[in-house]
Amino acid sequence: MNDHTGRCLCGAVRYVARGAPKSVSNCHCGMCRRASGGPFITFARYGKEQVEFTQGSPSWYRSSDSAERGFCSSCGGSLAYREARRSDSIWLTVAMMDNPRDLAPQYHIFTDSMLPWLRIDDDLPRHGQWPTAHA
Numbered sequence: 001m002n003d004h005t006g007r008c009l010c011g012a013v014r015y016v017a018r019g020a021p022k023s024v025s026n027c028h029c030g031m032c033r034r035a036s037g038g039p040f041i042t043f044a045r046y047g048k049e050q051v052e053f054t055q056g057s058p059s060w061y062r063s064s065d066s067a068e069r070g071f072c073s074s075c076g077g078s079l080a081y082r083e084a085r086r087s088d089s090i091w092l093t094v095a096m097m098d099n100p101r102d103l104a105p106q107y108h109i110f111t112d113s114m115l116p117w118l119r120i121d122d123d124l125p126r127h128g129q130w131p132t133a134h135a
């Protein structure tokens with residue numbers, strides 16, 4: 001798979017993600033809604049070694065005991081997510097990529113929290129809860 005470049009709204013933070021992500025998923029949890037301002041977040045999980053910030057770097061907000069969310073301190077754009085217990089991984093918000101069409105989600109998580117007016121007609125697996133946070 002091709003490498004993926006991405007950037008925040010203002011362009012202060014830019015990255016390249018090399019090779020294929022480990023997984024791509026839609027998260028419908030309430031924390032992702034508040035972090036993004038949208039009804040859900042599509043995340044691509046990469047190995048940490050696959051991702052390089054080529055300009056600037058995200059600021060990190062600790063959103064729970066075990067997780068942090070990376071955002072641009074200039075425009076506030078939601079860029080990334082990471083977990084202490086899976087420090088080998090970084091999750092990137094697919095919507096910030098230059099070619100987000102290439103990374104279709106493989107499943108949904110936290111659909112118990114999905115907004116009732118959201119209509120998604122795919123046949124992807126849906127997990128109401130998830131034993132850990134973002135897969």
Ligand SMILES: [Zn+2]
Nearest residue numbers: 008010072075
């Ligand atoms: Zn920015």
Ligand SMILES: [Zn+2]
Nearest residue numbers: 027028029032
């Ligand atoms: Zn979430």
